[in-house]
Amino acid sequence: METILVLNMGMKSIRSILFDSGGNKLASAAIPIETSLEGETVTQLPSEWWDKACRVIQETVADVGNIRIDYLTVTSSSSCLVCVDENCKALMPCIMVSDKRARQESRYIEGLQAFAQVRQETGLNMDASLMLPKALWVKNHEEKIYQKTYKLLSPNDYLIAKFTGQFVTDYMNAHKWHYDTQKHQYPIALLHEIGIVQSLLPEVSVPGKCIGNIGRAAAAQTGLTCDTRVIISTYDAICSFVGSGVLHEGEASDVSGTVTVFRAAAARRLDIREKKIQQIPYYEGGVHIVGGSNNMGGGLIEWVKQCYYQNENLPYERMEKDAGEAALGAGGVIFLPYLLGERAPIWDSDARGVFFGLERMHTRKEMTRAVFESAGFIDLDMIAAIEETGLCVSSIRLSGGLARINLISQLKADITGRSVEVLSEFETTATGAAMMALYGQGVYSGLDEAAENFVKVRMVICPDRKNHEKYKELYQLYKETYYTLKPLFQKRIALTERLYNKKRIKIENL
Numbered sequence: 001m002e003t004i005l006v007l008n009m010g011m012k013s014i015r016s017i018l019f020d021s022g023g024n025k026l027a028s029a030a031i032p033i034e035t036s037l038e039g040e041t042v043t044q045l046p047s048e049w050w051d052k053a054c055r056v057i058q059e060t061v062a063d064v065g066n067i068r069i070d071y072l073t074v075t076s077s078s079s080c081l082v083c084v085d086e087n088c089k090a091l092m093p094c095i096m097v098s099d100k101r102a103r104q105e106s107r108y109i110e111g112l113q114a115f116a117q118v119r120q121e122t123g124l125n126m127d128a129s130l131m132l133p134k135a136l137w138v139k140n141h142e143e144k145i146y147q148k149t150y151k152l153l154s155p156n157d158y159l160i161a162k163f164t165g166q167f168v169t170d171y172m173n174a175h176k177w178h179y180d181t182q183k184h185q186y187p188i189a190l191l192h193e194i195g196i197v198q199s200l201l202p203e204v205s206v207p208g209k210c211i212g213n214i215g216r217a218a219a220a221q222t223g224l225t226c227d228t229r230v231i232i233s234t235y236d237a238i239c240s241f242v243g244s245g246v247l248h249e250g251e252a253s254d255v256s257g258t259v260t261v262f263r264a265a266a267a268r269r270l271d272i273r274e275k276k277i278q279q280i281p282y283y284e285g286g287v288h289i290v291g292g293s294n295n296m297g298g299g300l301i302e303w304v305k306q307c308y309y310q311n312e313n314l315p316y317e318r319m320e321k322d323a324g325e326a327a328l329g330a331g332g333v334i335f336l337p338y339l340l341g342e343r344a345p346i347w348d349s350d351a352r353g354v355f356f357g358l359e360r361m362h363t364r365k366e367m368t369r370a371v372f373e374s375a376g377f378i379d380l381d382m383i384a385a386i387e388e389t390g391l392c393v394s395s396i397r398l399s400g401g402l403a404r405i406n407l408i409s410q411l412k413a414d415i416t417g418r419s420v421e422v423l424s425e426f427e428t429t430a431t432g433a434a435m436m437a438l439y440g441q442g443v444y445s446g447l448d449e450a451a452e453n454f455v456k457v458r459m460v461i462c463p464d465r466k467n468h469e470k471y472k473e474l475y476q477l478y479k480e481t482y483y484t485l486k487p488l489f490q491k492r493i494a495l496t497e498r499l500y501n502k503k504r505i506k507i508e509n510l
Helices: 046-064 103-110 113-122 131-141 143-148 155-164 171-177 188-194 216-222 236-243 298-308 315-325 364-387 406-416 428-440 447-454 465-499
Strands: 003-009 013-020 025-032 035-038 041-044 071-076 082-084 151-153 168-170 203-205 210-213 229-231 251-256 260-266 278-282 287-293 334-336 354-356 395-399 419-423 457-461 505-507
Touching: 003 046, 003 155, 003 428, 013 046, 013 428, 025 046, 041 046, 046 155, 046 216, 071 155, 071 236, 071 428, 082 143, 082 155, 103 131, 113 188, 131 143, 131 151, 131 171, 131 188, 151 155, 155 168, 155 210, 155 216, 155 229, 168 171, 171 203, 171 278, 236 251, 236 260, 236 278, 236 287, 236 428, 251 364, 251 428, 260 364, 287 364, 298 315, 298 364, 315 364, 315 406, 334 364, 334 465, 354 465, 364 406, 364 465, 395 406, 406 419, 406 457, 406 465, 428 447
Parallel strands: 003 071, 071 229, 168 203, 251 395, 395 419
Antiparallel strands: 003 013, 013 025, 035 041, 035 505, 082 151, 210 229, 251 260, 260 287, 278 287, 334 354, 419 457
């Protein structure tokens, strides 16, 4: 039986997980990662990633003794920009996906004539969270660093380069550069117009391909051997979709770690006109993946814990109990969950979190309940955007850390009106990366065979229809609250930038 080690780097931690081809988890290790927030900027240090990657892999290798490790694959957040020199040394902190400093650059590119065709071909807007605005920001504001830059990489690409010396990405990560997955090319005319040289971007490969073996330096630092083959997979949101075992049209997955990733399976390419969501073809898997990621999912619960439950011995149990004791609809309190702005489906970098409807009688119970319910409204928002394409979402599979809170799983069923299947393995990002890599290497004949080994359903939750009818009305108020406040968000941003000094905050858990 063959083995694969998955290095999974999320927003708050880096994890090393070893599986065999039967889907069994043999060993794992994890270390938190520090994130810095300062005004509009959100950064992490690539040097910290590599140091901690080596440590978690060393621990995993030590735990399994003499077991041969056949393959290694890497998955991480997408749309995060790393500038490196020829030796793969990072020249500045990584600009993370939720970083909004490239807002002006995104608006500039969006107005260019060359972008109109690119948008039509890729189905992507030009949001500040994507790669081209970030690269242009570096070119405009960090000229010396840009001049020294040999490659512009995602975290996946950076870590693969550290293991193999090869600067390679997959076509799904390349899509964040507005790479055309049908024509197999970067947006050449647009790159030329904004002055980004194409040679700065990595070579594009297909998921499941062997990039090479572990290099000697990486082997010495990690405890792996040079016999281990490095297989490219893709970024975490797509891996988590595959790891949920969602294979048939209309099935959806909700993977809520720090962010919520909600995507559905389609048998064909859809015509997405409103650009609220994205679609990525996984050609090798025979499926189009439709949906998107927001800026905070499980991170909302961490924020509630930090605000109201820091002194509790069992904070998650206590907040679930509090939320369960509050009435449906949180006694009239609506929470807008846009603490870091929002990506899909509203694409509003200026939006911020709001408690609407607070009264003197409300306590932390109602506020916690409102945050829990917002997790369900996030899913319903995504479903509404997906179903505008004509694709009907029939069921949802839940995984990620947020799926450990049973009340939230029930709320998601009640609010969306769909049956929810809670998976036994919460680490669907890691299992999906393993499935893609092993399928690509011929260990499995198809993703259905891979899913038989890796994917198990722990619990099925049916929606309470009476509650669903009430939540449909509350969802309308949730949406009206956002659209009513939308004009004020941009005014607030301008005012706070003028009144307050930026202060860098370091956090381990988003």
